[in-house]
Amino acid sequence: MTDTPAARQRHRVVIIGSGFGGLFGAQRLAHADVDVTLVARTTHHLFQPLLYQVATGILSEGEIAPATREVLAHQQNAEVLLGEVTKIDLEARTVTHTAVGRDTVTEYDSLIVAAGAGQSYFGNDRFARYAPGMKSIDDALELRGRIFGSFELAELASTPAEIQRLMTFVVVGAGPTGVEMAGQIAELAHRTLKRDFRRIDPANSRIILLDAAPAVLPSFGERLGSRAQAKLREMGVEVRLGAKVVGVDSTGIEVEHGDGTHERIEAVCKVWAAGVSASPLGVQLAEQSGAELDRAGRVLVQPDLTLPGRPEVFVIGDMMALDRLPGVAQVAIQGARYAADQITRRVAAEPPLGPFHYRDKGSMATISRFSAVVSIGKFQSSGFFAWVMWLAVHLVYIIGFKHRITTLLHWAISFLGRGRAERVMTQQQVFARTAIEDLGESFDPQLPRVPGDRPAS
Amino acid sequence: MTDTPAARQRHRVVIIGSGFGGLFGAQRLAHADVDVTLVARTTHHLFQPLLYQVATGILSEGEIAPATREVLAHQQNAEVLLGEVTKIDLEARTVTHTAVGRDTVTEYDSLIVAAGAGQSYFGNDRFARYAPGMKSIDDALELRGRIFGSFELAELASTPAEIQRLMTFVVVGAGPTGVEMAGQIAELAHRTLKRDFRRIDPANSRIILLDAAPAVLPSFGERLGSRAQAKLREMGVEVRLGAKVVGVDSTGIEVEHGDGTHERIEAVCKVWAAGVSASPLGVQLAEQSGAELDRAGRVLVQPDLTLPGRPEVFVIGDMMALDRLPGVAQVAIQGARYAADQITRRVAAEPPLGPFHYRDKGSMATISRFSAVVSIGKFQSSGFFAWVMWLAVHLVYIIGFKHRITTLLHWAISFLGRGRAERVMTQQQVFARTAIEDLGESFDPQLPRVPGDRPAS
Numbered sequence: 001m002t003d004t005p006a007a008r009q010r011h012r013v014v015i016i017g018s019g020f021g022g023l024f025g026a027q028r029l030a031h032a033d034v035d036v037t038l039v040a041r042t043t044h045h046l047f048q049p050l051l052y053q054v055a056t057g058i059l060s061e062g063e064i065a066p067a068t069r070e071v072l073a074h075q076q077n078a079e080v081l082l083g084e085v086t087k088i089d090l091e092a093r094t095v096t097h098t099a100v101g102r103d104t105v106t107e108y109d110s111l112i113v114a115a116g117a118g119q120s121y122f123g124n125d126r127f128a129r130y131a132p133g134m135k136s137i138d139d140a141l142e143l144r145g146r147i148f149g150s151f152e153l154a155e156l157a158s159t160p161a162e163i164q165r166l167m168t169f170v171v172v173g174a175g176p177t178g179v180e181m182a183g184q185i186a187e188l189a190h191r192t193l194k195r196d197f198r199r200i201d202p203a204n205s206r207i208i209l210l211d212a213a214p215a216v217l218p219s220f221g222e223r224l225g226s227r228a229q230a231k232l233r234e235m236g237v238e239v240r241l242g243a244k245v246v247g248v249d250s251t252g253i254e255v256e257h258g259d260g261t262h263e264r265i266e267a268v269c270k271v272w273a274a275g276v277s278a279s280p281l282g283v284q285l286a287e288q289s290g291a292e293l294d295r296a297g298r299v300l301v302q303p304d305l306t307l308p309g310r311p312e313v314f315v316i317g318d319m320m321a322l323d324r325l326p327g328v329a330q331v332a333i334q335g336a337r338y339a340a341d342q343i344t345r346r347v348a349a350e351p352p353l354g355p356f357h358y359r360d361k362g363s364m365a366t367i368s369r370f371s372a373v374v375s376i377g378k379f380q381s382s383g384f385f386a387w388v389m390w391l392a393v394h395l396v397y398i399i400g401f402k403h404r405i406t407t408l409l410h411w412a413i414s415f416l417g418r419g420r421a422e423r424v425m426t427q428q429q430v431f432a433r434t435a436i437e438d439l440g441e442s443f444d445p446q447l448p449r450v451p452g453d454r455p456a457s
Numbered sequence: 458m459t460d461t462p463a464a465r466q467r468h469r470v471v472i473i474g475s476g477f478g479g480l481f482g483a484q485r486l487a488h489a490d491v492d493v494t495l496v497a498r499t500t501h502h503l504f505q506p507l508l509y510q511v512a513t514g515i516l517s518e519g520e521i522a523p524a525t526r527e528v529l530a531h532q533q534n535a536e537v538l539l540g541e542v543t544k545i546d547l548e549a550r551t552v553t554h555t556a557v558g559r560d561t562v563t564e565y566d567s568l569i570v571a572a573g574a575g576q577s578y579f580g581n582d583r584f585a586r587y588a589p590g591m592k593s594i595d596d597a598l599e600l601r602g603r604i605f606g607s608f609e610l611a612e613l614a615s616t617p618a619e620i621q622r623l624m625t626f627v628v629v630g631a632g633p634t635g636v637e638m639a640g641q642i643a644e645l646a647h648r649t650l651k652r653d654f655r656r657i658d659p660a661n662s663r664i665i666l667l668d669a670a671p672a673v674l675p676s677f678g679e680r681l682g683s684r685a686q687a688k689l690r691e692m693g694v695e696v697r698l699g700a701k702v703v704g705v706d707s708t709g710i711e712v713e714h715g716d717g718t719h720e721r722i723e724a725v726c727k728v729w730a731a732g733v734s735a736s737p738l739g740v741q742l743a744e745q746s747g748a749e750l751d752r753a754g755r756v757l758v759q760p761d762l763t764l765p766g767r768p769e770v771f772v773i774g775d776m777m778a779l780d781r782l783p784g785v786a787q788v789a790i791q792g793a794r795y796a797a798d799q800i801t802r803r804v805a806a807e808p809p810l811g812p813f814h815y816r817d818k819g820s821m822a823t824i825s826r827f828s829a830v831v832s833i834g835k836f837q838s839s840g841f842f843a844w845v846m847w848l849a850v851h852l853v854y855i856i857g858f859k860h861r862i863t864t865l866l867h868w869a870i871s872f873l874g875r876g877r878a879e880r881v882m883t884q885q886q887v888f889a890r891t892a893i894e895d896l897g898e899s900f901d902p903q904l905p906r907v908p909g910d911r912p913a914s
Contacts, residue, residue: 043609060517062879067605069653079655082609099613148524152500152539156556196526198536422519 010035011347014095014108016085016281018045018068020329021114021317025336030075032344037106039097041084043067046137049329050394052177054140055271056147056184057192060422061137081106085115085281090288090310110312110343113281114336117318117327120275120296127248131170131270134177143271144422147185150269151193154200161266167205168267170253172245173274174211175219176365179228181271182209183368186235207237208265210255211274212244217365217373219326220380224373227382231367245274276327278319285315294321303355304342305335314339323358329397330361364390467492468804471552471565473542473738475502475525478571478774478789485797487532490804494563496554498541500524503594506786507851509634511597512728513604513641514649517879518594538563542572542738547745547767567769567800570738571793574775574784577732577753584705588627588727591634600728601879604642607726608650611657618723624662625724627710629702630731631668632676633822636685638728639666640825643692664694665722667712668731669701674822674830676783677837681830684839688824702731733784735776742772751778760812762796771796780815786854787818821847 011034015022018040026038044065053059069080083097083104088111095106119133132142147169154166167189171182189205196202209232215222216229216239229239240255243263247254252266278297286293289307292300298321299307305320307313316339317332325331338356345352362376364386372387374380381389468491472479475497483495501522510516526537540554540561545568552563576590589599604626611623624646628639646662653659666689672679673686673696686696697712700720704711709723735754743750746764749757755778756764762777764770773796774789782788795813802809819833821843829844831837838846 043605057519060519060879062514062517067653073652079612081613083613100610102613104613148500153557155536156538156540156559156561195530196524422517 011109011343012037012107013110013112013343014039014106015112015114016040016088016095017114017116017317018042018080019048019114019116019317019332021116021332021336022112023068023071023336024333025112025114025316025340026072026078027075028337028340029344030077032077032340033347034077034110034343036075036078037081037108038068038072038078039081039083039085039095039106040068041082042136043069043080043082044137045071047397048135049176051134051137051140052180052184054137054422055134055143055181056188057144057422058184061141065137088113088281088284088288090285090307090313093312108312110314110346112314112316112336112339112343113285113319114315114317114332115279115281115319116332117276117278117296117298119272120277121272122275124248127245127272130248130250131172131253131272133272134181135276146269147188151197151200151202153268155197163200164206165251165266166268167200167202168208168265169205169269169271170208170210170265170267171271171273172210172253173272174209174213174216174239174241175273176217176363178209178211178271178273179217179232180366181273182207182232182237183235183366186232186237187368190236206267208267209237209239210243210245210253211241214241216241219363220365220373220375224375224380224382228365228367228373231371231382235368276318282315282319285313289313291315296321304352305339305356314342322356325358326363328363331358334358364393366390468566468800469494469564470567470569470800471496471563472569472571473497473545473552474571474573474774475499475537476505476571476573476774476789477786478573478793479569480525480528480793481790482569482571482773482793482797483529483535484532485794486801487534489534489797489801491534491567491800493532493535494538494565495525495529495535496538496540496542496552496563497525498539499593500526500537500539501594502528504854505592506633508591508594508597509637509641511594511879512591512600512638513645514601514879515641518598522594545570545738545741545745547742547764547770550769565769567771567803569771569773569793569796569800570742570776571772571774571789572736572738572776574733574735574753574755576729577734578729579732581705584702584729587705587707588629588710588729590729591638592733603726604645608654608657608659610725612654620657621663622708622723623725624657624659625665625722626662626726626728627665627667627722627724628728628730629667629710630729631666631670631673631696631698632730633674633820635666635668635728635730636674636689637823638730639664639689639694640692640823643689643694644825647693663724665724666694666696667700667702667710668698671698673698676820677822677830677832681832681837681839685822685824685830688828688839692825733775739772739776742770746770748772753778761799761809762792762813771799779813782815783820785820788815791815821850823847 013029013034013036015025015038022038023045026036029036045068047064050064054061054064072078072080083099085095085097087096093108096103119135121127132139150166154163157163157166169185171178186207189202193202215225217225232239242258243255245253246256248270252264253270254262254264256262282293282297282299285291285299285307289310291307298319299315300321301315302308305314305316316335318327342353364372364374366372370384370387372390373382374386374389470486470491470493472482472495479495480502483493486493502525504521507521511518511521529535529537540556542552542554544553550565553560576592578584589596607623611620614620614623626642628635643664646659650659672682674682689696699715700712702710703713705727709721710727711719711721713719739750739754739756742748742756742764746767748764755776756772757778758772759765762771762773773792775784799810821829821831823829827841827844829847830839831843831846
């Protein structure tokens with residue numbers, strides 16, 4: 001509590017968020033003459049690209065979410081505080097964060113805002129209850145419970161319609177997360193659960209991947225997109241493009257096709273991997289600095305990633321809008337390092353860096369075990385070789401030696417064998433959070449449906 | 458849904474529960490001429506002796522809780538159904554079980570009731586909110602959130618009293634689970650978290666192990682009990698014996714000492730590892746068969762583990778009262794195998810086995826890494842050698858090859874290194890289930906306390 005005079009003199013950097021931007025920013029400041037305070041509302045750093053593997057029972061949550069303070073334990077100039085930031089005061093240079101109902105105010109000399117993005121339901125937030133997103137460990141565990149739980153309930157169901165509805169899985173959004181989820185649910189149904197049931201055959205599951213856009217993995221280009229689509233079809237995933245979701249309720253989903261016709265798909269388990277909206281903190285930053293927000297709520301930053309008139313405030317990662325850069329880990333990491341270097345130079349009274357330039361390191365997505373797509377500049381690859389690249393890159397990036405080994409083992413179990421080491425559903429997942437009334441209702445066809453707001457079709 | 462005539466003719470065995478009794482009973486019937494239906498309210502088998510390692514961040518839930526249907530996938534005569542048994546009708550020979558609000562009735566020819574035991578608060582169920590038990594994965598994850606969360610909140614706290622209260626951990630019950638929990642929390646505080654915090658020093662934590670009885674690990678005998686107690690003291694655990702808990706609230710716990718004096722211990726995080734009470738299904742069995750129940754709600758069975766006048770109904774494991782046998786895994790496993798063998802003989806028209814005889818394979822408990830106590834008949838050992846025995850036995854018993862390897866690795870991380878691979882708290886754990894109001898309240902000393910029912914002292 002009592003700062004030494006020396007500590008008080010140092011330049012104070014506050015970082016909001018423990019994602020790729022927040023964590024890599026803090027680490028980049030390890031040797032700078034600054035004190036770093038990282039404030040985040042979770043106690044872990046989330047390796048989001050592998051969240052779908054937690055949702056489908058391959059990895060444990062610990063394997064993709066090391067404790068932030070453990071990662072930074074040896075960085076003496078960094079501290080980690082649990083708290084949700086509720087207020088940023090650019091004038092007073094303070095951040096207010098709250099944990100279990102109590103506010104703490106932390107002062108800064110430089111601020112890096114890396115609070116990321118949440119799921120967007122495009123104005124239909126009531127969909128969230130019926131189609132959880134894929135943004136947090138809680139989301140992944142919730143979906144794990146729903147996916148495995150659907151098969152459990154199908155085993156108990158008594159009518160063919162009920163069984164079919166429980167064995168139909170709809171993934172909304174054909175970006176990397178949606179493609180990976182659909183591929184993994186297909187693997188679950190066709191391989192993992194092959195011998196687990198007696199009354200149903202999991203291979204009869206329907207896995208449907210929906211997107212309003214006309215292509216799968218549009219950011220990978222047309223060639224890789226159609227390869228991915230072909231591979232998904234081969235795996236038994238029904239790909240429906242140009243299909244806009246207009247209604248979601250406990251027992252199904254309603255889509256509008258390009259020709260204006262409506263279709264209802266009966267499905268208990270829905271996954272929302274469609275839109276993102278930036279942290280609401282962007283609104284405060286915009287109001288106080290005059291910066292503009294784009295449609296997804298991202299802050300339009302200056303070429304040096306700062307707010308207009310506020311050179312001490314950086315906005316990076318999924319919260320930042322600049323040059324149409326995508327919301328991927330590399331943009332956050334490179335932005336974080338740029339901001340950290342800029343602060344380091346300022347504190348050392350060195351000349352500032354030029355504008356931020358993003359170096360595209362390419363992107364990759366797995367379709368199934370042994371099959372991925374990779375796009376690095378002009379280099380494009382799909383299939384097994386791309387999958388080996390995916391494996392190598394992800395192993396290197398997973399933070400912490402220990403996680404790499406157990407992760408490799410869990411992958412061996414799932415990719416070479418048939419098993420899933422992490423299938424646990426807690427009572428919370430099975431009963432509490434999935435809302436008994438929802439499942440109970442969908443489970444019994446006699447009960448009336450939740451009306452939702454489906455347009456009369 | 459449509460049984461073949463051949464299937465219909467087979468003897469139907471229903472097993473209630475997926476613990477040691479239920480699972481080992483089902484496996485023992487693999488080659489019997491019967492159809493087995495295992496009904497359980499969780500989808501996993503829980504390796505309960507290692508639950509404390511999930512609560513303290515060493516293992517993931519998947520490592521100690523394989524999916525029951527995965528374990529039984531290759532046993533063609535067994536099926537697994539998710540459901541909580543609400544009714545047993547001994548006359549009609551049916552079991553009614555419910556999942557997400559719908560009842561299913563399953564008929565049996567033989568029944569093995571292995572529904573286990575829950576935590577007992579000795580009539581003070583309101584303690585549960587403030588001091589979670591150690592009986593399920595949900596319990597362990599809840600406690601994981603509370604233990605790690607207490608340190609997170611201490612780092613944010615502003616008064617010495619508040620910090621002390623958040624860094625005081627009380628474990629109630631000095632049996633194996635309580636001793637193991639207390640030992641692991643001490644390791645967390647003194648080793649794992651050593652470098653993780655900047656404002657608090659986790660080594661200043663107080664870990665208090667309470668029991669109303671006069672000894673630690675009474676089932677291990679006086680010599681091993683006092684060795685364990687000495688080792689715990691050496692590790693910084695305060696052992697308080699002859700201390701009966703008379704009140705628990707959000708900020709502390711109140712005990713009554715042997716001399717009648719009362720003491721209040723300020724502590725936010727409390728763990729209840731004290732009593733067990735058998736499944737309430739025992740009451741139904743007793744009412745319908747005339748069997749008696751003991752104080753812990755266990756059913757007094759015949760020498761062949763059946764109910765009086767109901768030779769087709771076996772009650773085993775923690776639900777069974779016979780010859781003062783303890784509620785340990787080996788009693789459940791041996792009882793399950795006996796019941797399965799008895800059923801197999803009956804179906805094959807072979808003469809029945811004689812009365813059940815328990816073969817004591819000994820018991821063991823870890824105190825810390827590299828230190829355990831082991832008692833096998835007259836053989837007693839404590840320290841490193843006992844710990845190696847503990848390690849070997851637990852590795853062999855953990856079900857499934859894959860879990861063994863990752864478990865070994867996680868143990869290497871925690872025992873040889875300092876890390877904990879599984880420290881994730883979900884939002885549910887941190888905020889929802891620990892009840893914001895409780896922590897918020899304990900977090901701010903100005904707010905009034907929950908009165909609880911503490912006697913005026």
